[in-house]
Amino acid sequence: MKNTSFKKTQLATSMALLMGSTLALPTYAQDAETATPAEGEVEVIQVSGIRGSMIRSMDLKRSSSGVVDAISAEELGKFPDTNLAEALQRITGVTISRSNGEGSQITVRGFGPEFNLVTLNGRQMPGTGFTRSFDLANLSSEGVNTLELQKTARAENPSGGLGATVNIITMKPLAQSGQNATISVKGIYDTSNEAGDDVTPEIAGVYTNTFADDMFGFGVSFSHQERDFQQQSANIQGWVLQENDDLPQNIDPSNVVDNRTNITNAAFFPKDMNYSINDVQRERQNGQVTFQFRPVDEFTATIDYTASRATTGTNSVGWGIWNNFGANINAYELDENGTAVYADISGDDGSFTASRNTTRVDARSLGVNLDWMVNDDWHLRLDYHDSYNKTDNGYDEGLGSSGQIILGSNQLDSKVYDYREGEIPQVFVNWNNGTNEIMPSEIDSNFSQFIYSPGRSDIEQLQLDGTWYNSTWDIPLVKIDFGVARTEQSLTGFTAWSGLRGGPGFSPSFTEIFPDSMFVRNDTSGFLDAFDGGGASMNPGYYYTFDFDEAIARQLQFITADVVGESNAYSIDPYFSGDPSVSNVEETTDSIYVQTEWDFEVSDYYVQVNAGLRYEETEVPSTAEVRVPIQVNWVAAGEWITVFQEGVEEQDFTGKYDVLLPMFDVKVDVTDDIVARFSWGKSITRAPIGFLQGGRSFSGSPKIGSRVVSEGSTDLKPYESTNLDLSFEWYYDEASYASVGLFRKSVKNYIDTQGRLETFDGLNDIYQGPRWQEAVSALQAEGIQATDSNIYDYFREAGYADADGVVEPNSDDPLIEWNVVKPRNLDDSKTVEGIELAVQHTFGETGFGFGANATLVDGDVEYDPYNLEQQNPLVGISDSANFQVFYEKEGLSVKVTYAWRSDYVVGIGQAQGSADNPATQFDTFGQVDASINYDVNEHLTVFLEGVNINDETERGYGRFEEQFLFARQYGPRYTLGARYSF
Numbered sequence: 001m002k003n004t005s006f007k008k009t010q011l012a013t014s015m016a017l018l019m020g021s022t023l024a025l026p027t028y029a030q031d032a033e034t035a036t037p038a039e040g041e042v043e044v045i046q047v048s049g050i051r052g053s054m055i056r057s058m059d060l061k062r063s064s065s066g067v068v069d070a071i072s073a074e075e076l077g078k079f080p081d082t083n084l085a086e087a088l089q090r091i092t093g094v095t096i097s098r099s100n101g102e103g104s105q106i107t108v109r110g111f112g113p114e115f116n117l118v119t120l121n122g123r124q125m126p127g128t129g130f131t132r133s134f135d136l137a138n139l140s141s142e143g144v145n146t147l148e149l150q151k152t153a154r155a156e157n158p159s160g161g162l163g164a165t166v167n168i169i170t171m172k173p174l175a176q177s178g179q180n181a182t183i184s185v186k187g188i189y190d191t192s193n194e195a196g197d198d199v200t201p202e203i204a205g206v207y208t209n210t211f212a213d214d215m216f217g218f219g220v221s222f223s224h225q226e227r228d229f230q231q232q233s234a235n236i237q238g239w240v241l242q243e244n245d246d247l248p249q250n251i252d253p254s255n256v257v258d259n260r261t262n263i264t265n266a267a268f269f270p271k272d273m274n275y276s277i278n279d280v281q282r283e284r285q286n287g288q289v290t291f292q293f294r295p296v297d298e299f300t301a302t303i304d305y306t307a308s309r310a311t312t313g314t315n316s317v318g319w320g321i322w323n324n325f326g327a328n329i330n331a332y333e334l335d336e337n338g339t340a341v342y343a344d345i346s347g348d349d350g351s352f353t354a355s356r357n358t359t360r361v362d363a364r365s366l367g368v369n370l371d372w373m374v375n376d377d378w379h380l381r382l383d384y385h386d387s388y389n390k391t392d393n394g395y396d397e398g399l400g401s402s403g404q405i406i407l408g409s410n411q412l413d414s415k416v417y418d419y420r421e422g423e424i425p426q427v428f429v430n431w432n433n434g435t436n437e438i439m440p441s442e443i444d445s446n447f448s449q450f451i452y453s454p455g456r457s458d459i460e461q462l463q464l465d466g467t468w469y470n471s472t473w474d475i476p477l478v479k480i481d482f483g484v485a486r487t488e489q490s491l492t493g494f495t496a497w498s499g500l501r502g503g504p505g506f507s508p509s510f511t512e513i514f515p516d517s518m519f520v521r522n523d524t525s526g527f528l529d530a531f532d533g534g535g536a537s538m539n540p541g542y543y544y545t546f547d548f549d550e551a552i553a554r555q556l557q558f559i560t561a562d563v564v565g566e567s568n569a570y571s572i573d574p575y576f577s578g579d580p581s582v583s584n585v586e587e588t589t590d591s592i593y594v595q596t597e598w599d600f601e602v603s604d605y606y607v608q609v610n611a612g613l614r615y616e617e618t619e620v621p622s623t624a625e626v627r628v629p630i631q632v633n634w635v636a637a638g639e640w641i642t643v644f645q646e647g648v649e650e651q652d653f654t655g656k657y658d659v660l661l662p663m664f665d666v667k668v669d670v671t672d673d674i675v676a677r678f679s680w681g682k683s684i685t686r687a688p689i690g691f692l693q694g695g696r697s698f699s700g701s702p703k704i705g706s707r708v709v710s711e712g713s714t715d716l717k718p719y720e721s722t723n724l725d726l727s728f729e730w731y732y733d734e735a736s737y738a739s740v741g742l743f744r745k746s747v748k749n750y751i752d753t754q755g756r757l758e759t760f761d762g763l764n765d766i767y768q769g770p771r772w773q774e775a776v777s778a779l780q781a782e783g784i785q786a787t788d789s790n791i792y793d794y795f796r797e798a799g800y801a802d803a804d805g806v807v808e809p810n811s812d813d814p815l816i817e818w819n820v821v822k823p824r825n826l827d828d829s830k831t832v833e834g835i836e837l838a839v840q841h842t843f844g845e846t847g848f849g850f851g852a853n854a855t856l857v858d859g860d861v862e863y864d865p866y867n868l869e870q871q872n873p874l875v876g877i878s879d880s881a882n883f884q885v886f887y888e889k890e891g892l893s894v895k896v897t898y899a900w901r902s903d904y905v906v907g908i909g910q911a912q913g914s915a916d917n918p919a920t921q922f923d924t925f926g927q928v929d930a931s932i933n934y935d936v937n938e939h940l941t942v943f944l945e946g947v948n949i950n951d952e953t954e955r956g957y958g959r960f961e962e963q964f965l966f967a968r969q970y971g972p973r974y975t976l977g978a979r980y981s982f
Contacts, residue, residue, distance in 0.1 A: 050888045050895065051842060051849070055735045058840065065597070065610045066152035066665045066679050067725055067741060069093075072145070084147065085136035088166065091149055092739075092838045092853035095880040095901045097922075098954065100231065100280060100312070101192075101970035104137045107904075108151065109743060110832050110857040111163030112876030115685045115719070119167045120306065120365060124158045124487060126389040126457035128361060132160070132689055134389075138310040138361055142184075142204040143221025143288045145169045151743075152725050153663040153681025155595040155612030156465070156481050162685035162721045162747070173208035173217030174292045174300065181207040186977030188227055192970050195279035195315070196228025202977070217292035224285050231278040232528050232969045234424050235320075238910035239268045239339075239918055239958050240705055241868070248329050255331035255344070263338040266868060268963060269329070270340065271705070273417055273427050274320025275543070276353075277527070284310045298373040306365045311358065311395070318353035319543040321415045321427055324638050324704065328787040330414060337865070339962040343417045347787030348638055350415065350429045350438065351408025351446055352519075354548040358396040363389045379467040387459050394452040401450040401498070405551045407443050407514065410637060410789055422533020423955070425964050427540055437542060440516040447639065448555065450498040457689070461487045476600035481612070482593065489587045491689045497700050513554050519544045530953050530969045582648070583693040585622040585714070587686070591615065595663075610665040618686070620655040620714045624695025632702055632816060634766050634807040637789040640702050653694035655714030659684055673732055679725040687716035687751055691823040698818070704767055704788075708755070711822035721747045733842070735849070741836040747861075747874075748829035753908060754870035755819035769813035771800055832859035832874060847889030854881040863905045863919050865959035871908065873919070878904035891935035900926040910958065910965070920965060923955040939982055945975040 053072040060070045069091045085103030089096045096103040097113065105113035113133035118125050128135040146169040150157060157165050183205040189198060204223035210216065244265055260267070290304040323345050333342035367385035374380060394401040409431075416428040431438050465483035524541050528534030595612030627644040635641050663681030670676050693712040702708070727741035766772060775794040776786040784790055792807075801807045834857035842849035861874035879902040886895040906920040928950040933943040954968040 050886055050893060051735050054840060054842075054849075054851075058731070058735065058737055060146075060148070062675060062729065062731060062737075065608065065667060066150060066154060067677065067727060068151070069149045071147045083137045084139045084141060084144065084168065087141060088136070088147060088149065089899050090851075090882055090884070090897065092741075092836050092882075093151065093164075093855040093880070094149065095855075095876075095878060096899075097876075097906075098925075099135075099137060100282065101229065101948065101973075102137050104135055105133050106136065106166070107876040107878070108149070108163035109745070109834060109836075109855065110859070110874060110877035111685075111745075112874075114688050114875075115161075115163040117158065117161030117165045117685075119158060119165060120387075121170060121304070121367065121369075122158075122167060122463075123365070123367060123383065123385045123387070124160065124459055124461055124489075125365070126363075126387055126459045126489065127689065128389055128391055128457075132686065135310075135361065138284060138286075138308050138363065139168070140204060140223040140225065140284065140286045142223045142286065143171050143206055143219075145171055152665065152679040153661065153683045153723055155593040155614040155661065155663050156483065158485070158487070159589075159591070159614065159616055159659070159661060159684050160686060162683045162719055162745075170288060170304065170306070171206065171208060171219050171221060171290060172292065172302070173219035173290060174210060174214060174294055176208065177210050177214055179207075179209045180981075181205070182979060182981040184977055184979040186975050188225075188973060188975050190227060190229040190971070190973040192230040192232075192973075193228045194230045196281050197226075200226040200228050202226070202975070215294055217290070217294070219290040219292075220288065222285075222287045225283070227280075227282045227973075229280055229282075229970065229973070231280060232276075233278070234273075234275045234528060234964075234967045236270045236273055236425070236963075236965050238271045238706070239963050240271055241918075242267050242269060251329070251331065257333035257342075259336050260334050260338050261336045263336075263866060267332075267334050267338045268340060268959070269332070269343055269345075270323060270417055270425075270964075272320060272322045273425055274318055274353075275527070276316050276318035278314050278316040281313045282311070284308070300369075300371045302367075302369040302371070304365075304367050304369075306363075306367075308363045309360065311360045313358040313396070314356070315548065316353070316355040316357075317543070317545045318355070319351070319540070321350050321417075321429060322348045322638055323415065323417070324348050324788055328785060333420070335962055337960045337962065339960055340417070341419045341962060344414050345417070346414045346785050347410075347789045348415070349408050349410040349446065350412060350431075351406050352443070352544045352546070353404060353406050354546055354551060355402070355404045356396060356399060356548050357394065357402035360392045360395040361389065362392075363387070377469050377471055379469070381463075381465045383461075383463045383465070385459075385461055387461075388456060390454070390456040392454045394450075394454075399450065401452040401496075403448065403450045403548070403552075405448045405548060405555075406446040407546065407551065408446050409438055409442050409444060411438075411442060418539075419962065419964060423531040424528055424533040424538065424967055426533065426538065429540065436540070440514075440519040440521075440544065443514060443519065443544070445513065445555065447636075448498075448552075451496070453493070453495045455491065455493045457489065457491045459487065459489045461485065476598045478597040478599050481595040481597075484592045485590075487589045487591070489589075489689070490584065491693070492582075492584045493690070493693060494582050514546070514551070518546050518550060518554075520546070528967060528969050530951055530971075531967055534969075583622070583624040583626075583695050583712070585620065585689060585692045585694070585712075587618060587620050587689065587692070589616055589618045591617075606669040608665075608667040610663070612663050614661040614663075615658070616661070617658045618656065618718075620692055622653045622692060622694035622712065622714050624651045624653075624693060624712075625649070626651060626695040626697065629698045629760075629763060631809050632763060632765070633809075634792070634795070635805065637787075637792040638703065640704070642698050642700050642702055644698075651695050653712075653714040655692070655716065657717050659718065659720065670728075673730055675729045675731070677725065677727045677729075679723070681723050682720060683723060684718040684720050686718045687823065691716055691751065691753075702816075702818075707816060707818050709758070709818045709820045711820065713823055716751060716823055717749045717825050719747055719749050719751070721745045727836075735842045736840055738839045739837070742833075743836070744831065744833040746829050746831045750826045750828070750830060750872050752824045752826050752870070752872050753821060754872070755821040757817045758820045759815035759817055761815070763816045763818075764809035764811065764813035765816040766807055766809050766813055769810065771795065771798075771810070771813075774798075826872060830859065830861040830874070832857060832861060832877065834858060847887050848885075849888075850883070850885045852881070852883045855879060863921070865919070871919075873905050873908070875905055875907055878902045893933040893935075894931070896928065896930045898926065898928050900924075906956065918958045918963075921957050923957065923961070925952060925954065926950075927952045939980055941979045941981075943975075943977055943979065945977075946972060947975075948972050 056072045057070045093109045095107045118134035148167040150165045186202040187199045202225040206221040208219035286308045288306045293301045328346040331344040365387035370382040372380045411432045413430040419425040463485040468480045470477045524538040525536040593614040598609040625648040630643045661682045666678045668676045697710045699708045724744040729739040731737045775791045779786045836855045838853035840851040863873035881900045884897040931945045949972045956965040
């Protein structure tokens with residue numbers, strides 16, 4: 001074994017970046033253009049393949065200041081990863097959240113997507129939708145040279161990465177002379193697919209060339225991927241908390257089983273139970289064009305343009321029950337935590353749903369970089385980019401929105417929810433026809449709704465960076481980095497909602513609209529069969545489907561103003577009445593930084609010290625056009641509608657703050673093989689940009705138990721963390737190392753998103769008003785259960801509703817209690833700490849090797865399910881581990897990987913809102929992927945990949961595992977392809 005002392009020099013740094021790969025995708029370096037090593041100073045022995053890429057990633061980790069991990073292009077090409085998020089999960093401390101069975105966003109050291117900054121060649125990227133989180137699922141690996149993950153604070157980096165900063169380094173054609181090209185073709189077979197193509201294509205390529213003795217460089221990369229698959233799921237929108245006084249008092253004791261021991265003062269009931277089958281078609285296109293001009297060795301100009309588009313179309317069918325706000329309970333069983341594992345509930349409805357939605361995400365980034373090595377002492381860099389991310393939710397050209405049609409019936413005696421066995425809750429509906437199954441002739445219209453909610457995030461950034469290398473003073477100062485920047489970010493949001501169309505509510509007179517032939521009966525065999533209790537043994541063991549377009553056409557033809565009255569008439573052209581909600585927030589940040597590097601020896605130990613300071617000022621103006629509510633009408637047994645005044649009200653808000661972010665790194669070469677590091681620094685993450693939008697938004701469909709008002713605040717201060725890191729790394733062989741790292745983050749300015757109950761003058765509540773109390777008393781006197789359906793029927797019979805079935809509030813009704821959700825900074829700080837362990841080992845020249853890492857995270861920000869008060873846990877905190885084994889020799893490469901993540905809190909709150917602020921938690925997840933690559937010759941490689949070959953499923957729950965929220969099933973998928981390089 002050859003030992004090397006890693007005393008960092010400008011030349012060594014450049015050469016470490018220059019080492020590239022020849023086997024898979026061409027490898028490019030970000031800063032290599034500026035380095036001109038003298039002949040004979042460094043001998044470079046290039047090692048390709050998985051082993052070579054592991055060496056390059058390891059060397060980058062070793063030579064970097066602070067705690068850095070990286071993945072090179074070769075590893076990206078030979079992992080069975082479908083996007084950059086899935087590639088990043090292989091790094092110690094990184095876990096991912098998933099969407100549609102693919103990696104989507106990253107969590108680092110327990111800090112979720114909003115706490116991590118994604119940059120493209122050092123440029124801050126706009127988030128997706130109404131967030132700062134960049135959706136890495138929309139980026140393929142083609143054209144990407146390296147993924148770098150900086151876990152410790154650096155003054156030179158843009159702020160925002162409290163958890164980590166991910167830098168995506170793309171191809172640079174002048175980094176590799178001459179013509180280089182790679183093209184790959186794949187066929188994707190998704191075992192879950194039912195409605196789409198059994199095999200879908202993916203084609204990708206990278207091409208670079210240099211001209212005029214490497215004065216000009218041109219590079220282009222592209223990828224096109226199609227994937228058709230099916231997601232099967234079971235869902236509950238939320239759980240209702242009922243204090244002991246709220247539990248039904250007149251139930252026969254024989255119908256109550258109360259096993260509460262851990263919680264004795266509360267019980268929890270499901271608001272609904274529904275099942276769905278979602279057929280999804282997804283297309284993703286990526287492209288990048290890069291031009292470079294180097295008239296002299298010391299100056300390089302680069303222009304690059306990056307574009308991506310991800311389009312996801314979903315056709316869904318669903319079925320289930322609605323329990324409203326947990327009243328009308330006939331019998332129940334509570335477990336030791338107060339969760340209803342069995343409940344017999346009267347009233348409300350059972351229904352069947354058809355939905356359609358298309359979401360398109362377009363991202364663009366235009367960048368210009370000027371890199372000038374003025375002389376041996378001065379290096380200047382000027383960088384400008386203009387980027388945006390636009391999300392169209394409801395992009396469907398036919399609908400112009402996302403649409404949902406719900407058909408069903410409220411002609412039932414009761415519904416039974418049962419989760420005492422298996423992994424999937426079961427449902428029984430006791431229909432009035434005396435059976436457990438409704439007939440097609442009994443199905444009528446409930447309602448339809450259409451939503452269009454596009455959003456756009458823009459970032460324009462200008463940065464001037466410089467480096468001064470010390471060749472003048474005889475002191476251990478190596479260099480000083482400095483820079484100034486201005487970043488302007490804006491977010492515009494638009495939401496239009498149709499209101500409830502085609503009713504709402506059930507009416508037997510509508511059943512004639514939908515002939516029996518329109519409905520197709522299906523059994524549940526094959527549905528959620530990866531779960532215990534799924535498949536043919538499920539209850540209900542059947543469901544009806546119907547054609548979405550036919551249902552719209554029939555509603556348009558029959559449900560007219562003549563049938564249901566003008567106020568509820570179904571309208572499709574245009575879908576939307578009234579004024580949409582529009583909001584805009586802008587954020588301007590001016591920054592300046594200085595960072596120094598010092599190299600010296602202490603008692604024969606090589607020591608490197610980095611110290612720096614970053615200062616930023618941020619101003620946040622916001623303008624909102626809000627709808628002003630007039631009243632809330634009761635329009636059907638389980639449906640309430642907010643009525644807004646004509647026009648919108650414009651409101652303006654402004655916030656401002658500044659931050660000072662110091663950092664300090666020490667790296668010590670304890671021996672030729674052992675490196676010790678210590679880092680201290682401050683980092684921030686700005687408040688979610690959606691929280692900064694001013695204005696107040698009232699729910700348009702404020703069902704009882706989910707009456708929510710959302711407000712933003714431009715005065716929010718950023719999360720601020722004081723970070724400590726201590727790590728030891730042992731590089732004991734050419735491609736082998738072991739490391740252990742300890743970290744601690746103390747975070748202040750946590751943002752409280754809990755709701756507070758408030759009332760607003762003029763917004764009266766029919767619920768529990770005099771007429772409501774009258775109805776309850778009258779029904780009980782007749783021995784009729786006071787369900788919301790029976791109370792609504794009483795209102796209509798008593799003349800409290802108009803001809804359309806709409807009940808308006810009276811002035812003597814009480815004011816509505818709204819759950820007002822407004823983000824606020826908290827005064828206290830919270831601490832997260834953990835340990836990272838990693839080992840990478842190759843077995844000599846055998847071709848075998850393995851890598852393993854684990855991150856264990858703890859802190860005082862965990863969620864306590866037994867605490868019914870407001871909580872602010874750290875979202876995403878979890879333990880994680882990754883394991884990989886590989887063999888690579890004589891052109892054959894085999895790799896098997898396993899990624900594991902413990903359960904974690906996704907967020908506080910559930911879909912239908914709840915006053916007790918319950919959590920949504922994701923269950924433990926572990927997935928096995930594999931890939932086989934074979935080099936037919938030096939140009940052609942064929943490969944086979946398998947993703948989720950262990951058929952892992954997803955499951956979520958509320959306060960406790962028994963509070964089921966969702967279960968999702970996707971199935972494995974396989975890819976067969978070839979890659980040709982020349």
